[in-house]
Amino acid sequence: LQDKEKAAQLLRESLDAARNIDDSSSQSDVLIAIASAFGQLQDEEKAAQLLRESLDVTRNIDDPSSQSDVLIAIASAFGQLQDEKEAVNLLQESLKAAKNIYDPSSQSSVLREIASASGDLTNWEATQTILRDALSAAEAANAAEALQAIAFQYALHEDWGKALRALRNCPESAKIEALAQILTLWAEKKNPQLIDGAVVLNLDVEGTPNNYTFNVSLYSRDSGCDNYADWWEVLGEDGELLDRHVFDKSHPDAQPFTSFSESIKIPEDKTVIVRTHMNNTGYEARQAWKGSVKKGFKFVRLSENFAASVAKEDPQPPECKE
Numbered sequence: 663l664q665d666k667e668k669a670a671q672l673l674r675e676s677l678d679a680a681r682n683i684d685d686s687s688s689q690s691d692v693l694i695a696i697a698s699a700f701g702q703l704q705d706e707e708k709a710a711q712l713l714r715e716s717l718d719v720t721r722n723i724d725d726p727s728s729q730s731d732v733l734i735a736i737a738s739a740f741g742q743l744q745d746e747k748e749a750v751n752l753l754q755e756s757l758k759a760a761k762n763i764y765d766p767s768s769q770s771s772v773l774r775e776i777a778s779a780s781g782d783l784t785n786w787e788a789t790q791t792i793l794r795d796a797l798s799a800a801e802a803a804n805a806a807e808a809l810q811a812i813a814f815q816y817a818l819h820e821d822w823g824k825a826l827r828a829l830r831n832c833p834e835s836a837k838i839e840a841l842a843q844i845l846t847l848w849a850e851k852k853n854p855q856l857i858d859g860a861v862v863l864n865l866d867v868e869g870t871p872n873n874y875t876f877n878v879s880l881y882s883r884d885s886g887c888d889n890y891a892d893w894w895e896v897l898g899e900d901g902e903l904l905d906r907h908v909f910d911k912s913h914p915d916a917q918p919f920t921s922f923s924e925s926i927k928i929p930e931d932k933t934v935i936v937r938t939h940m941n942n943t944g945y946e947a948r949q950a951w952k953g954s955v956k957k958g959f960k961f962v963r964l965s966e967n968f969a970a971s972v973a974k975e976d977p978q979p980p981e982c983k984e
Contacts, residue, residue: 670708673699677712681719690728693720697735701742710748713739717752721759730768733759734775742782742967750788753780757795770805777811782965784900786819797828806836810843817844818963820851850949851961855881855918859947860891860938863918867955872927874955876905880938881918887941887982890914894938896926899952901969904934908979930955937964941982944973 663669676696683689697716703709717736723729737756743749753776760772773796780792793812800808809832816825825844829837854861860882868875882891890912896905905926913919928934936959937950948966953959 666704666708670703670705670712673703673712674715677715677719686723686725686728690723690725690732693732694735697732697739701739706743706745706748709739710743710745710752713743713752714755717755717759721762726763726765726768730760730763730765730772733763733772737772737775737779740779746783746785746788749783750791753792754795757792757799761799766803766805769803770800770808773800773803773805773808774811777808777815781815781818782967784965784968789815789819793824801831804831804833806833810836810840813840814843814847817847818965820963822848847963854949854961857947857949859943859945859949860894860940861947861949862894862936862938862951865936865951865959869925871930871955874923874926874928876923876926876936878907878921878923878936878938879918880921882913882938882940884912884914884917886912886914887984889942890940890982891938892941892979892982894921894936895972896923896928897935897937897969897972899933899935901972903969903972903975904928906975906977908977909982910980911983928955931957935962935964939973941979945970 673696680689680692680696683692693716700709700713713736720729720732733756737753740749740752756776760769763769763772777793777796780789783789793815796808797812800812809828813825813828816828829840832840850857854863860880863879863881866877876896878894880891880894884890893906893908895903898904905923907921907923931954933954935950935952937945939945948964950962950964951959952962
């Protein structure tokens with residue numbers, strides 16, 4: 663619905679109706695659908711309020727499997743809230759609810775999703791708060807898949823020590839799989855060409871404040887117009903699109919290749935993110951360089967949903983030429 667007021671009103675009425683469903687499985691199905699719809703509301707405040715109310719309803723579901731399914735959907739929606747303070751509060755409330763689930767498998771699934779959702783937060787300190795609490799709960803519950811997810815989030819942020827410590831109480835079979843994921847991230851940091859998708863290998867910046875030229879080295883497994891890197895872009899720390907350089911052709915025989923921007927109007931101390939995009943798999947690589955002209959840039963891995971919506975913004979690439 664284009665009318666966000668009506669959309670919020672209808673979701674509230676749906677939530678009120680869901681409270682009266684007696685069957686746990688049916689109630690959870692409805693609450694999952696409602697939680698997914700909250701993510702489409704344009705009103706952050708209303709979305710957060712309704713999600714909080716959904717969480718209250720979920721606490722009263724008796725069946726642990728049904729309850730965990732709803733909590734997973736709600737946690738995923740929390741991670742997409744732009745209000746990070748509210749997202750952290752709601753994720754912490756989800757953690758409290760997860761601790762009361764008596765079925766170990768269901769509890770582990772919820773803790774895993776909460777850990778993954780925390781990775782959508784742009785504030786690393788906030789993410790660490792969630793991960794620390796989730797780790798404590800996961801260790802108490804011997805929740806292997808949750809411990810894996812927590813270790814992976816630490817590794818994404820290159821906190822290798824905490825990633826390994828998160829696995830100290832993990833069952834051996836799950837620990838081996840998690841260590842393989844961590845080692846893969848380590849290898850990809852050392853050699854970004856190992857990453858699936860399009861990546862930024864390096865960048866140099868020349869010019870003066872509010873008049874910078876970005877010289878970007880890119881790598882992608884181009885195979886023609888059906889599979890190629892169609893742009894690279896400069897984003898603000900909050901995901902705002904600042905500049906985009908689009909391509910009208912594939913580069914199958916010129917890998918890696920270099921691209922130059924026109925004048926980019928940013929202060930020397932502004933933190934920006936530089937990443938690239940594939941025409942068919944989008945931001946699959948989740949890789950970028952982050953920093954400022956003043957302090958320099960470093961290799962980073964982004965959350966799965968970071969600024970995904972900017973892909974629809976202009977400029978868009980012209981028709982590809984072979």
